[in-house]
Amino acid sequence: MEAVPFDSTIAFLREGYPFISSRCDALGTDLFTSRLALRPITFIRGAEAAEIFYAHDRFTRVGALPPPAQHLLQDAGSVHALDGGAHRHRKAAFLSLVAPEAMARLGDLFEVQWHAAAQQWQGQRRVVLHEQAREILTRTACAWAGVPLPEHLVERRTREFGLMIDNAARFGPPNWYARARRKATDRWAAGIIEDLRSGELTAPEGTAVHLFAQHRDLDGELLDPEVAAVELLNILRPTVAVARFIVFAAVALEEHPQWRAAFAAGDESDLEAFVHEVRRYYPFFPAVPGRARKAFEWRGHRFAPGNWVMLDLYGTCHDARLWENPHSFAPERFRGWSWEEHPWSLIAQGAGRHGEDHRCPGEWSTVELLKRATRLLVTTDFQVPVQDLSIPLDHFPALPKSGFVLTRS
Numbered sequence: 528m529e530a531v532p533f534d535s536t537i538a539f540l541r542e543g544y545p546f547i548s549s550r551c552d553a554l555g556t557d558l559f560t561s562r563l564a565l566r567p568i569t570f571i572r573g574a575e576a577a578e579i580f581y582a583h584d585r586f587t588r589v590g591a592l593p594p595p596a597q598h599l600l601q602d603a604g605s606v607h608a609l610d611g612g613a614h615r616h617r618k619a620a621f622l623s624l625v626a627p628e629a630m631a632r633l634g635d636l637f638e639v640q641w642h643a644a645a646q647q648w649q650g651q652r653r654v655v656l657h658e659q660a661r662e663i664l665t666r667t668a669c670a671w672a673g674v675p676l677p678e679h680l681v682e683r684r685t686r687e688f689g690l691m692i693d694n695a696a697r698f699g700p701p702n703w704y705a706r707a708r709r710k711a712t713d714r715w716a717a718g719i720i721e722d723l724r725s726g727e728l729t730a731p732e733g734t735a736v737h738l739f740a741q742h743r744d745l746d747g748e749l750l751d752p753e754v755a756a757v758e759l760l761n762i763l764r765p766t767v768a769v770a771r772f773i774v775f776a777a778v779a780l781e782e783h784p785q786w787r788a789a790f791a792a793g794d795e796s797d798l799e800a801f802v803h804e805v806r807r808y809y810p811f812f813p814a815v816p817g818r819a820r821k822a823f824e825w826r827g828h829r830f831a832p833g834n835w836v837m838l839d840l841y842g843t844c845h846d847a848r849l850w851e852n853p854h855s856f857a858p859e860r861f862r863g864w865s866w867e868e869h870p871w872s873l874i875a876q877g878a879g880r881h882g883e884d885h886r887c888p889g890e891w892s893t894v895e896l897l898k899r900a901t902r903l904l905v906t907t908d909f910q911v912p913v914q915d916l917s918i919p920l921d922h923f924p925a926l927p928k929s930g931f932v933l934t935r936s
């Protein structure tokens with residue numbers, strides 16, 4: 528392994544998720560500088576780095592993600608692109624959607640859609656869990672968010688969300704295609720917001736579409752329909768992305784059958800711990816980029832405003848100083864654990880405080896959906912045929928090559 532290349536682009540793409548942490552381990556540090564696409568960057572890793580990166584508004588996301596990724600993920604005008612008071616105000620709106628009752632409703636809708644899909648599986652010899660979960664989640668997310676989704680649009684919307692997720696870290700034609708397709712999704716979502724505002728459509732209070740159609744920023748103005756649409760998609764797309772974690776939960780149940788046996792027997796005392804371990808152990812977002820807003824110093828390194836920094840999420844979730852045997856799948860480690868007490872260690876979905884920092888407001892949805900999916904995976908009748916369940920770490924975002932094939936006896 529070359530210690531630190533002058534430009535890390537090729538090494539990062541070739542080595543994938545462990546790139547930052549393997550360099551940090553080799554150098555005995557939590558910080559090193561290099562370049563990505565020739566742009567100077569500082570890579571940081573670990574719980575203290577997570578605190579530096581998330582707390583006290585030290586970093587902005589503006590200008591941090593390359594446009595090909597940004598357009599497919601959070602996009603311009605979103606909560607992610609805001610800082611300070613404007614960010615906290617918009618973030619509070621997101622957090623108003625995730626109260627316990629709303630999570631129970633999300634989980635119930637998911638179960639209904641899962642059972643409907645499982646009926647269809649009966650007529651099929653084999654299905655791919657990742658594809659099925661994406662469609663189930665597209666239906667679930669739209670129903671939960673108050674978005675009308677006629678049957679003839681289900682496949683199309685599922686495909687568009689999938690393209691955004693799969694191609695955010697790719698460059699060239701696949702990314703251009705996904706971005707072109709996203710334009711149609713943006714128009715569809717903006718149309719729904721406009722129909723709601725004109726009264727042509729109604730949605731219950733407490734749903735995401737109702738919220739973003741009515742939401743006013745700190746200046747008292749309604750969001751532009753395009754921005755409200757972006758925020759609506761920032762609920763729908765990542766909810767569909769939970770399909771990857773559902774596949775990882777299925778892999779974990781297959782490779783650690785004692786958990787399948789416990790949950791199937793109705794012992795759910797470790798269900799939440801299992802779900803947190805799925806989020807910690809399996810690779811999803813490798814790292815998050817930001818740009819320094821203020822000058823400060825950490826570990827002898829001087830950060831100047833505008834400096835580009837990348838926090839290692841995967842490496843921090845596998846940091847041996849935080850996790851005993853970090854490369855073992857061991858849900859027991861999360862018994863009695865709470866993210867309020869440990870905001871800087873399980874950072875697969877960002878770090879810090881949800882209301883103040885850029886930490887993911889979808890963590891409760893993710894946990895709820897994963898708990899429901901795990902329960903359904905152990906109670907739905909199917910077989911797991913021999914297949915390659917290995918997860919290549921040099922592909923962003925990762926997934927077993929088979930997508931997890933299920934067959935029926």
Ligand code: HEM
Nearest residue numbers: 606607761762765766768769811815876877885887889892
């Ligand atoms: C599929 C699993 C998910 C993963 C791996 C994930 C990951 C992340 C990460 C790493 C961040 C922090 C980004 C940063 O610091 O720059 C984030 C932020 C965000 N996530 Fe998630 N997320 C997931 C699910 C969700 C869900 C289900 C929702 C919505 C219901 C959601 C909505 C958001 C939003 C709106 C932000 C921006 C928050 C802010 O800037 O304050 N995510 N997510």
